[in-house]
Amino acid sequence: MKIIGIGKNYVNDKSEIEAIKTGFQTIFVKANSTLVTNNKNIPFPKITNQLVYEVELxxxxxxxxxxxxxxxxxxxxxxxxxxxxxxxxxxLTKSRDKKGPWALAKGFDGASPVSEFKPVSDFPELNNINFDLKINGESRQVGNTDMMIYNFAEIIAFVSSYMTLEEGDLIFTGTPASGVGETAHNDHFQASIEGELLLDFKMV
Structure with a gap:
C-alpha cells in the first residue's frame, strides 16, 4: 500500500486554472506509518514547532x-x-534551503489521519463534492472538487504513468487554496464530506 499526495491542486477562482495547468503535477509519497485511522487522537510530533494542516479528499x-x-x-x-x-x-523549510526532499516533513508518524471510507458510488459527480474542516468548532477550510486544477482522473492517469497503482493505495488529492494554517496542542479536528462528519480527532 502506498500513500500518494498531490501538492497545490486547488484554486480560489476557476479562471486561474488555465495559466497554472502545465500537465506536470507535484506528486510526493508518504510512509505507510503516517496513516492514522478510526479517529484516534494523534500525539503532537516532537520533531516540529510548526505543524501545518491541509484537509483533503x-x-x-x-x-x-x-x-x-x-x-x-x-x-x-x-x-x-x-x-x-x-x-x-x-x-520542510530547512530541507528546501538545502534543495532537499519533502520526505521527513511529510513522512513522520501520524502525518496522515484518514476517516472511514465511503463507496465511490455515493458520489455520482466526482467534480462536485463538497468538503470542509472545522478546528475547535470553527470553520477553517471549505472546498469543492470543481476547484481542482487536476481532477481525480487526471491525477490517476498521471501517477500511473510513473508507478503502478495497486489495490488499497491512497491518494491525497489536494487541499483548498485558502485556510491552511498551523496546528496547536489539543486542537480538535472535525472534517466532513457533504455535511457528514467523518473525521473527528484531537492533536494531543
Missing part, C-alpha cells in the same frame, strides 16, 4: 493499474474518504 484505488487512460481512470477508484495532510513546515 482521499481516493482509494480498487484495482491494479499502470499507464491508465484518462477515460478509464475514475473506474480505478473504489472509495473516498477525507483526511489531513500534516506538514512539519519548519522541517
Amino acid at each position: 482521499v481516493a482509494k484505488i480498487g484495482k491494479q493499474g499502470k499507464d491508465i487512460s484518462l477515460e478509464d481512470a475514475t473506474s480505478y477508484i473504489s472509495e473516498i474518504a477525507i483526511g489531513i495532510d500534516f506538514t512539519a513546515k519548519d522541517v
Whole structure:
C-alpha cells in the first residue's frame, strides 16, 4: 500500500486554472506509518514547532493499474474518504534551503489521519463534492472538487504513468487554496464530506 499526495491542486477562482495547468503535477509519497485511522487522537510530533494542516479528499484505488487512460481512470477508484495532510513546515523549510526532499516533513508518524471510507458510488459527480474542516468548532477550510486544477482522473492517469497503482493505495488529492494554517496542542479536528462528519480527532 502506498500513500500518494498531490501538492497545490486547488484554486480560489476557476479562471486561474488555465495559466497554472502545465500537465506536470507535484506528486510526493508518504510512509505507510503516517496513516492514522478510526479517529484516534494523534500525539503532537516532537520533531516540529510548526505543524501545518491541509484537509483533503482521499481516493482509494480498487484495482491494479499502470499507464491508465484518462477515460478509464475514475473506474480505478473504489472509495473516498477525507483526511489531513500534516506538514512539519519548519522541517520542510530547512530541507528546501538545502534543495532537499519533502520526505521527513511529510513522512513522520501520524502525518496522515484518514476517516472511514465511503463507496465511490455515493458520489455520482466526482467534480462536485463538497468538503470542509472545522478546528475547535470553527470553520477553517471549505472546498469543492470543481476547484481542482487536476481532477481525480487526471491525477490517476498521471501517477500511473510513473508507478503502478495497486489495490488499497491512497491518494491525497489536494487541499483548498485558502485556510491552511498551523496546528496547536489539543486542537480538535472535525472534517466532513457533504455535511457528514467523518473525521473527528484531537492533536494531543
